[in-house]
Amino acid sequence: MHMWTIWLIAAGVLLVLEMFTLTFYLLWICLGAVAALLISLVLPDAILLQVLAGCIVALVLTVFTKPLSRRIRTSRGFQDAGTELIGRQGIVVEPIEPGHYGIVKIGGDTWSATASVSLGKDERVRVMKMSSTRIEVEKWEEIL
């Protein structure tokens, strides 16, 4: 078997695997194998050279992933509805006393909430701050 066929098979298998798993680094290795394939067509006997060339190509591509990943990162992904609460309106379910926690309902979810003033039941509030499980609210006042 010629060396270049081995590289071709390796490249094909890697490409298929990449398409199934989408891990991205297999793609770079696959491109490295393609580079090695090109070398093997010119110099069929220098196997070590082929391997080194393939490795270097793969490594270089990996390093150049960084600017690519930055561009991908700026694109908009899925936004979890529950994660952005600040500025949203909620309704007090359990009265809030300063220093004690009450319960505020925001879009179907209930949150423990604290406030600087005491708020009665069914009052509308705006979310000011948010920690992992608790929120800070203030009275909702219509913007005139």
Place this chain on the structure above:
Amino acid sequence: MQWVVIVVILVVVIAFIALTVKVVPQQRVGVVERLGKFNRLLSPGLNILIPVIDQVRIYHDLRIQQANVPPQTVITKDNVQVQIDSIIFYQVVNPEQATYGISDYVYGVRNISTATMRQIIGKLELDETLSGREKISNEIRIALDEATEKWGVRIERVEVIDIQPPTDIQEAMDKQMKAERNKRAIVLEAEAAKQDMILRAEGDKQSKILKAEGDKEARIREAEGLRQAQELEALGQAKAIEAVAAAEKQRIELIRSAGLDEAVLAYRSFEALEEVAKGPANKVFIPSNAVETLGSLGALGELFKDKKA
């Protein structure tokens, strides 16, 4: 020899690249440590790490997770053991805290939920636990948020799937309910009977009153009629008597003025005899001493004369 070098190079390069490029799927996040210290979070998408120096400690799933809590025996305030089956929904909101704040947040979430549930139900009576779902969930909310604040995990809700009282209590509850319904039925029946009797009595009373009133009026009217009739009768009689008396007086006066004497009387008595004799079944025998009788009539005439004088 050459092949060994090739294999080593390949393995090293592949491992190197595999450690460098990390693709993180949506709603997952990795925690990166640089030489053992927390460095950053891996956001979804393509990420580049420095191999060997950077290490991904753990991946967190940011979606809402469910954890089943096996049935727990809980004692209520009135000392009834109930089995509570619940399910917990939670979500990792702060991956750093979920990594460094608690060793195993799934286990922690499960334990804190059951402990809190026990505590809250221990303060309630059996009836309240069966009906006060809202209250339970509100109280659990506050207690859990307090506990899980540092864990970076928010427990969305704790749903009580089933509350099962022991069978004997359940039977007693069934009986109680049945008795309650029976009681209501009996009370309603009694009330209906009472109303029925009252209505009947009232009707009776009214009818009697009406009857008595009618009787009274009828009698009064009757009596009035009788009185009027008697009065009228008496009046009529009085008038009749008066009229008869007046007529008698007039007759007598007329007879007197006509100059009544013995001869007329005798003549009249003969006439009367004649009348008597006319009757079909009568036979009149005039006795031989009729003349004598007539003579006695003359004596009668004397009598009249005396009276006149």
